[in-house]
Amino acid sequence: MPEARLPRIAVLATGGTIAGAQTDAASGAYRAGSYGVGQLLAAVPQLAGLARIGAEQIANVGSQNMSHAVWRQLALRAAALCDDPATDGIVITHGTDTLEETAYFLSLVLPVDKPVVLLGAMRPATALSADGPVNLYNAVALACHPAARGRGPLVVMNEDIHLARHVQKTAASGIAAFASPNAGRAGVMQGGRPVFHARAERQAADALLRPDELPQQAWPRVDIVHACVDLDGELIDFMAGRAQGIVLAGVGDGNATDAALQALQRACARGVAVVRASRTGSGRVGRNIEIDDDACGFIAAGDLSPQKARVLLTLGLCQTRDTARLQALVDSR
Missing domain, CATH: 3.40.50.40 (Rossmann fold)
Known part of the structure; x- marks a missing residue:
């Protein structure tokens, strides 16, 4: 496919284990938020065949330290990108601990048709079998696909696709750490393509609050x-x-x-x-x-x-x- 026809995907990075570096290979100890978005993208050269990617570092924290201030910044930037006709989709890298909260928050303030896909990793970037690269590849592939439109923010982890309202982190360790207990997963990634199990759920027509209405100080x-x-x-x-x-x-x-x-x-x-x-x-x-x-x-x-x-x-x-x-x-x- 000629490069000019590739979708434009914006990758917004916030840190987390996916950007972590091991401090002790034997014990698995690591420090979250050690690598920047450029390093994450460089680890997956296959992305060049999927999309033209622009990358921005919104934050670089373990998601246990995610804050309302970062949420506001993330929502404002995502809203601007969604309004930009040159952007076809958004991918957000995030720590797994509070990923479900950020995904649900974005579903309440970004009722947009464009794909917004969140992902994380259960193993740091320097682990022997890091899961971040394949999750990032699948997230970009999902954001490029027309079937991802109109479903609100999606989460892709371990090849499973989840809706923001239903997804939960259900395990403290292991790569199969996410599920949607009340609804089941929305679909799966197979060979770099999404297979959805059901039609898109109807999304709220309007935002509960627009990003520019979010409090600038104390929430x-x-x-x-x-x-x-x-x-x-x-x-x-x-x-x-x-x-x-x-x-x-x-x-x-x-x-x-x-x-x-x-x-x-x-x-x-x-x-x-x-x-x-x-x-x-x-x-x-x-x-x-x-x-x-x-x-x-x-x-x-x-x-x-x-x-x-x-x-x-x-x-x-x-x-x-x-x-x-x-x-x-x-x-x-």
Whole structure:
């Protein structure tokens, strides 16, 4: 294929294990965010046959240190590239620890038709069998393919394709670390081409917030409290004095001890938005089933994980503190 006909793909790098360098080959110890985007691309010369690539370094951090400030910068740049008719798709390299949160965040602020594909790696760039190069190749190939359009941000890891809303990191180690427990993977990469298992899910027609509407300084504070046996309300009461929102990573159907639920009701009375999610990793938290959400003033997370419920609540609180409107956002996004 002549070079002039190759798609134009923008690669935005944020760091992570994919850009990591081993400090001890025997133990596998490494430092994330050691290599720049140019080095990542140079390790995959086959990309030259797929696309004309432009590369930018947005950040270079382990994704445990991903921040709202970097999210805003990333979203603004991605939005500008999506508006540029010369750009056919965007690929984002990212650490795996919070990749699912960034993917879901972008799905809420970038309702665009162009492919946006995120990837990471479970092994550092200098590992004996690094998975980053093949994930990067597959991500660029996916971003070039017309079947990736209109699906919102996608995640490609270990040849599996996932939708931003459903993907979760489900293992702390090993290259098969990502799954979509409630929906299953959206497709697979085979021979550098995507094979999707279903039609594109309908995406929200508008952004919850446009990137240029994201706060430049402090974002609404939303904390997560993890339910467990004999949890009292002390930590929740403390959170309620600082946060605008609290997400309960509850047992089972988003439940907790009586003491914790009473503390969450006190938080609601103080104007704090409370979302009930589940710590189980799959399933759906229903409204007004075992807990009377209407009476308590709670919001049910549906099939959102606690961490994704936190992303949505953070953005939702930029617009409203009305519980009914926040519940409607959860139900529609």
